[in-house]
Amino acid sequence: MLARVANNLFWMGRYIERSEHIARYLRVNYFSSLDAPNQISQSRQFVLRSMLTLVGDPAADEEEELNETEVLYKIGLDPNYSSSILNNVRNSRENANSARDLISTELYESINKFYHFIANYDADVYTKNGLDDFTRNVTEMSAILRGKVRSTLMHDEIYAIIMMGANIERATQVMRIISSKYNDALKAQGSYGDKFKNSFEWTTLLKCTESYDMMRRHYKKTPTSISTLEFLILNPDCPRSIMNSLNQICKHIKILDTKKKHDRDSTSFLVGKVRAEYEFKSMVDIESDIQLIINNTLTHLYEISQKMEKEFFSY
Amino acid sequence: MVNLENQIFSSYQRNPVLFDEIFDQEGQVKEVYSKLFELYGGHSISEYVNLNEKAKSSFFNQGITFQVYDKKKTKEKIFPFDLFPRIIPPEEWEIIESGCIQRSKALNLFLWDVYHDKNIIKEGIVPMDLISSSANYLDQMVNLDPPGGIYNHISGTDVIKHSDGQYYVLEDNIRCPSGVSYVICNRTALKRALFGVFDHYKTYSVTNYAENLLDLLETVKPKGVDVPNVVVITPGMYNSAFYEHSYLAKTMGVELVEGRDLFVENDFVYMKTIKGPQKVDVIYRRIDDAFIDPLEFNPDSALGVPGLFAAYKKGNVTLANAPGTGVADDKAIYTYMPEIIKYYLNEEPILNNVKTYHCSRPKELRYVLNNIKNLVIKPVDEAGGYGISIGNRLSDKEIEVVKAEILLSPRKYVAQPIMSLSVHPTYIDETESFEQRHVDLRVFTVLGKDKEFVLKGGLTRVALKRGNLIVNSSQGGGSKDTWVLKT
Numbered sequence: 001m002l003a004r005v006a007n008n009l010f011w012m013g014r015y016i017e018r019s020e021h022i023a024r025y026l027r028v029n030y031f032s033s034l035d036a037p038n039q040i041s042q043s044r045q046f047v048l049r050s051m052l053t054l055v056g057d058p059a060a061d062e063e064e065e066l067n068e069t070e071v072l073y074k075i076g077l078d079p080n081y082s083s084s085i086l087n088n089v090r091n092s093r094e095n096a097n098s099a100r101d102l103i104s105t106e107l108y109e110s111i112n113k114f115y116h117f118i119a120n121y122d123a124d125v126y127t128k129n130g131l132d133d134f135t136r137n138v139t140e141m142s143a144i145l146r147g148k149v150r151s152t153l154m155h156d157e158i159y160a161i162i163m164m165g166a167n168i169e170r171a172t173q174v175m176r177i178i179s180s181k182y183n184d185a186l187k188a189q190g191s192y193g194d195k196f197k198n199s200f201e202w203t204t205l206l207k208c209t210e211s212y213d214m215m216r217r218h219y220k221k222t223p224t225s226i227s228t229l230e231f232l233i234l235n236p237d238c239p240r241s242i243m244n245s246l247n248q249i250c251k252h253i254k255i256l257d258t259k260k261k262h263d264r265d266s267t268s269f270l271v272g273k274v275r276a277e278y279e280f281k282s283m284v285d286i287e288s289d290i291q292l293i294i295n296n297t298l299t300h301l302y303e304i305s306q307k308m309e310k311e312f313f314s315y
Numbered sequence: 316m317v318n319l320e321n322q323i324f325s326s327y328q329r330n331p332v333l334f335d336e337i338f339d340q341e342g343q344v345k346e347v348y349s350k351l352f353e354l355y356g357g358h359s360i361s362e363y364v365n366l367n368e369k370a371k372s373s374f375f376n377q378g379i380t381f382q383v384y385d386k387k388k389t390k391e392k393i394f395p396f397d398l399f400p401r402i403i404p405p406e407e408w409e410i411i412e413s414g415c416i417q418r419s420k421a422l423n424l425f426l427w428d429v430y431h432d433k434n435i436i437k438e439g440i441v442p443m444d445l446i447s448s449s450a451n452y453l454d455q456m457v458n459l460d461p462p463g464g465i466y467n468h469i470s471g472t473d474v475i476k477h478s479d480g481q482y483y484v485l486e487d488n489i490r491c492p493s494g495v496s497y498v499i500c501n502r503t504a505l506k507r508a509l510f511g512v513f514d515h516y517k518t519y520s521v522t523n524y525a526e527n528l529l530d531l532l533e534t535v536k537p538k539g540v541d542v543p544n545v546v547v548i549t550p551g552m553y554n555s556a557f558y559e560h561s562y563l564a565k566t567m568g569v570e571l572v573e574g575r576d577l578f579v580e581n582d583f584v585y586m587k588t589i590k591g592p593q594k595v596d597v598i599y600r601r602i603d604d605a606f607i608d609p610l611e612f613n614p615d616s617a618l619g620v621p622g623l624f625a626a627y628k629k630g631n632v633t634l635a636n637a638p639g640t641g642v643a644d645d646k647a648i649y650t651y652m653p654e655i656i657k658y659y660l661n662e663e664p665i666l667n668n669v670k671t672y673h674c675s676r677p678k679e680l681r682y683v684l685n686n687i688k689n690l691v692i693k694p695v696d697e698a699g700g701y702g703i704s705i706g707n708r709l710s711d712k713e714i715e716v717v718k719a720e721i722l723l724s725p726r727k728y729v730a731q732p733i734m735s736l737s738v739h740p741t742y743i744d745e746t747e748s749f750e751q752r753h754v755d756l757r758v759f760t761v762l763g764k765d766k767e768f769v770l771k772g773g774l775t776r777v778a779l780k781r782g783n784l785i786v787n788s789s790q791g792g793g794s795k796d797t798w799v800l801k802t
Contacts, residue, residue, distance in 0.1 A: 002576050003587045097378070097552050101564035101571040105377075112378040116391075157589065256589070312589040 005102065006161050007313035008095040013165025015092035016111075016145050019085045021173035021208075023138035025054050025180075026075060028207045030131060037200050040188045044068060051075055053180045055083040069127045076134060077123045085138060089118045104152035107145070114141045160255035163248060164308065171245035172301050174209055178232060179294045181205035185225065202228040209240045229290065230283045233297075242297060246275045249304065256312065267307040274300045322359050324352070326748045327740060333751060334478045334737040336401065347404050347800070350515045355399060360747055363398075367742065370398055370508040379500055379558050394497065395793030396504055397741045401754065401775045402516070405802040411474060411482060411758055412769045414666030417656060418487060419470045419760045419767070422643050424659040426466040429642060430456045440658055441651050445675075448726055449648075450696050451490075451641025453604065455611060459628060461637045463535035463764035468635035469528070469599075470760045471495075474666065476737035483667040483734060484652070485755065489636060489644045491601050494774045495524055495759050496559035501796040502772070517801040519771035524759065525566035527770075531763030532597050535633050543596035543633075545569045546586065548577070550602050550618045560601050574602070579622030582629045597633040598623075604638045646695040646729050647673060669734055674725035683721065683730040687714055690730040692721065705733060705784065736784055739795065741777050753778045755786050756797065771799040 033047045040046055048071045052060035055075055059066070078084045093115040096108055117137060126134045149166075153159045185201040202223040206212035215223060215231050215238075236243045253268045262269040286293050329338055337348040344352045358366070374380070374393040381392060403411070428435050429446055436443045446452055471492025473485045498521050506513065529545060536543035549560035551573050564571035576586050577595065585592035600607060606616040611624035626632045642648070648655075650671035656664045672679040672690070683690060687706045694702040704717050721728045738751035757774040761767065775795040776786035786792040 001589050002570060002572060003589050004573070004576055005571075006589045094552070097557075097561075100378075100558075100561035101547075108378060109376050113376055116375070161589075315587045 001102070001157055001161070003313050003315060005099045006157075007309070008098045009102070009158060009161045010165040010308065010313070012092045012095035012099070012111075013149075013162040014169035015088045015095065016142055017166045017169040018173060019088035019092070020139050020142035021170075021177065022055060022075065022083075022085055022088070023135040023142075024210065025177060025208050026051055026072070027132060027135035027139075028204060032200075032204045032207065038188060041184075041200055046184070046187070050180055050184055053183070054176060057083070072127045072131060073123060076126055076131075077118070077121060086118050089115050089138075102158050104148070106152040107148040110141070110145055110148050114145065117141065155255075157256055160252040161312075163252045164256070167245040167248040167252070168301055168305055170240070171242050171249075172298065174232060174240055174242060174245070175294060175297045175301070177208050178205065178229070179298075181208065182290055182294065197225045198222070199225070205232070211238055211240050214238055225290075226283055226287060229286055233286060233293070234278065234281060234283070243278050246271075246278055250275050267304065267311050270304055270307050274304065322356065323363050323742075324356055324740070324749055326746075328750065330738075330751060332478075333735065334476060334480065335751060336476070336737050336739045336754070347402050351400070351402070351512065354512050354515065363742065364747070366508045367398055367744075370396060370504045373504045373507045374500065377500065377503075379497075381555055395777075395779060396501060397777055397793055397795045398505060398508060399740055399742060399749070400505060400512075400796040400798050401739055401756075402798045402800060403756075405800050407482070408771065408799045410665060411756075411773075412771070414482070414484070414664070415470070415472045415474075415758045415760045415769055416767050417660065417662060417665050418472060418484065418652065419467060419489075419762050421652070421656040421659050422470070422487060422489060423464075423466050423762060425648075425655050426637075426640060426643050427464065428659075430639065431458060435655070435658055438658075440654050441648070445645075445647050445651075446642060449642045449645050451604070451639065451645060453639035453642075455624065455628075456637070456639035460630075461535075462537050462630060462633045465535050465635075465762055465764060466637040466640050467643070468532065468535065468637075468762055470762070472758045472760065473755055474758055475734060475755045477667075478735040478737070481667055483669050484649075485669065485734070486646070487644045487649065487652075488757075489640045491603065491636070492757070492759070493556045493559055493601075494757050494776075495770065496562040497794055498759070498770065498772050498774050498797070499524065499562070501774075501794055505796045516798060518798040519801060521770060521772040524770045525563060527768040528563070528599075528761055529567040529569070531761045531766055531768060532599060532633075532635055534763035534766055535635065536596050537630055537633055540596045544594060545597040545599065546572045546595050547599045548572050548574065548602055550606070554601075556601065563599070574616075574618045574620050577620045577623070579620060579626050582622070582626045582631055584620065584623060584626050584632045595632060597635065599635050604641065607634070607638065641696075646671075646693055647675075647726075650729065669731045672730045674721050674728040674730065679730075680721070680725055683728075684718055687718065687730075689733060691733050692717055692728055692730050694727050695729055696727070703785065707733060733784075736778075736786075739775070739777065741779070741793070741795075743779075750781065752781075753784050753786065754795065772797050773799075 029047050029050055033042055036042045045066055048066040049060050074081050075084055077086045079086055093111050096111045100108055121134055149162055181201050185196055185199040188199060189196050205228060206215050206223055219227050231238055233242045235241045250271050253271050257268040329335055337345055339345055371393055435441050467489035471488040474482050475485055477483050502521050532545050533543055546569055547560055547564040549571055561571055572586055578585055584595045586595050602618050605613040607619040608624040609616045609619055610621045627634055652668050653664045672683050674680045674683055690706045692704040736753040736755055739754045740749040741752040743750045754775050754777050759770040775797045777793045777795055778784055778786045779791055779793050
């Protein structure tokens with residue numbers, strides 16, 4: 001496979017995953033604020049700021065009053081905003097275009113349809129009352145794409161590259177969502193009976209990562225800070241957990257790099273090292289400094305991505 | 316007897332001067348079309364509009380689109396496609412197929428001769444100044460032997476049916492002819508919309524093109540290579556034919572590369588893969604001559620590969636088509652095709668050539684200037700239907716402008732009688748009915764070492780504007796699925 005095309009497929013995987021997480025975050029936060037137990041979590045300003053934080057927008061930290069229509073439009077459909085869902089989907093299609101000869105017709109047609117759906121979505125409808133419909137369609141269509149990737153491509157190098165991208169991005173987005181909700185939980189403290197540990201934000205966090213039902217089934221209790229973070233970071237059986245993504249990354253790098261003994265400078269070696277670190281972590285390590293583990297995880301994922309770039313994509 | 320009160324054909328107007336491919340002079344449906352006419356005629360207008368939409372969305376979802384700029388938004392559009400297929404009966408196809416092979420072979424021998432001993436020039440059959448003044452003649456190709464002795468691996472021959480019912484060749488395209496992917500997409504779209512009609516006709520499949528192309532490209536591999544590594548090179552995804560490039564790479568199962576994916580070391584060509592460099596042996600290039608190698612040709616080209624031509628010269632890589640083939644699909648060379656075929660193959664031309672007047676010859680120039688109203692004036696080195704003037708469509712003022720241009724550079728122009736392209740019923744959105752539209756046919760021929768292949772189908776292009784004779788997609792043309800019937 002060509003190095004340039006491999007790079008494009010890697011990013012195709014990342015952009016699809018990214019748009020899905022952003023869309024779900026918008027929906028869950030917006031609608032959960034409607035039945036939040038305290039005033040801060042109910043505040044529209046609080047929710048809009050949280051949305052901007054997720055896409056890394058500097059406006060999130062400013063004091064200015066935010067306009068709901070503007071924020072929703074910006075993150076969803078603004079063609080001039082590089083982090084908008086529209087641009088993520090457009091980028092994933094551009095990447096798919098350049099690798100059209102390698103991916104299946106079925107996968108390409110689904111990405112193409114996805115793009116046309118987003119590009120033709122009426123912006124007024126979306127900001128007025130289409131948020132639920134729009135974001136639900138984005139998550140549904142990305143689920144279809146995930147299925148097409150898995151079932152219409154050979155599980156070879158092409159597949160491995162896409163899966164590497166998707167899993168690095170998934171872990172990154174889940175960690176960013178954790179980070180964002182962790183900060184929200186800190187901010188929302190102080191109202192009656194709503195301490196950090198039992199914050200409403202943990203439920204929102206689980207819903208943002210589509211893990212609420214799984215978590216309830218697993219712990220059979222109302223989510224707390226500890227159980228939520230344990231589930232989303234360390235539980236290898238939760239398909240959205242950091243641990244699960246790391247296992248996936250580890251599995252797929254082995255398809256790309258088939259050597260038994262890995263060079264200390266290889267992506268494979270780095271992935272193995274990072275995975276081992278999380279495998280032998282427990283909640284006690286996380287609890288002491290949550291912000292630290294958030295930062296470390298994001299750094300590790302960034303390093304893996306950089307390493308891949310150097311080893312496979314550049315000449 | 317077919318019921319002519321068919322709903323969607325009820326307002327079909329037949330101009331008796333034109334050669335209609337489905338109705339005869341008496342207005343009766345020709346035998347070969349009768350079943351099709353019956354099947355289509357059974358639809359009401361609204362049903363047909365529905366089917367049309369279905370076919371359009373098939374193209375749209377397959378991503379076979381081009382971009383147009385409308386106010387501030389870019390929009391994607393499909394190439395117009397007509398659901399009513401064109402049928403070519405077996406006895407007519409036999410003439411087209413053998414005629415196209417004959418021309419491709421003759422052109423290949425001509426190219427070898429032009430770049431080697433130049434016998435045809437020495438014998439005074441083709442004038443030297445026609446060759447040396449051609450913008451597409453490459454000095455670099457002189458005495459160079461392309462692998463397998465093949466120059467024009469892929470040809471697209473544009474054929475029309477004249478009002479006398481005979482096929483004529485209008486143009487041989489042997490640089491980078493495109494359109495073959497549309498042949499296959501048109502078939503796919505028609506199958507998705509109206510699969511039932513295929514039950515009534517035995518039509519050749521068109522999906523075997525890529526398989527045969529790869530097969531023939533492998534016959535022209537460089538010396539000493541066992542299993543050649545074939546690639547398709549594209550200018551990139553913003554090129555209007557990118558869909559075709561990716562389609563061909565995908566269906567051949569080979570890599571689609573851009574210039575930046577390749578490099579040359581010690582006169583061998585390599586591609587940059589995730590596992591390091593991999594040698595490339597045969598390149599089906601969809602980049603024009605001028606851009607393939609900045610060291611040898613246009614130094615500003617960012618699309619090509621530095622050193623590629625040196626590797627080619629050493630015989631380490633095959634380029635298909637070979638550089639410099641453009642000298643032979645020049646519209647001035649076209650006029651010598653009957654002589655070229657006779658000279659190299661000692662055969663009579665199977666397909667007709669349109670009588671052509673060279674403005675470079677004083678006697679013919681005079682004829683052209685005096686009869687311009689009845690002629691088509693064409694620049695010799697333009698593709699895509701650009702720069703063509705049709706005499707009877709010009710105002711007196713425009714005629715004077717054209718005349719002045721011809722007199723300024725007579726070598727640049729040839730003139731031909733206005734050929735009457737046959738017409739085919741085509742569904743027109745605006746009037747919601749079938750109307751006569753002019754059509755041509757592009758036939759795809761692949762030439763390998765001692766082997767050749769013609770795709771049994773071809774691209775029927777339709778001039779969608781009423782009365783228009785120019786069918787190129789860049790000028791608002793559409794296309795039709797084309798059925799070659801089995802005997």
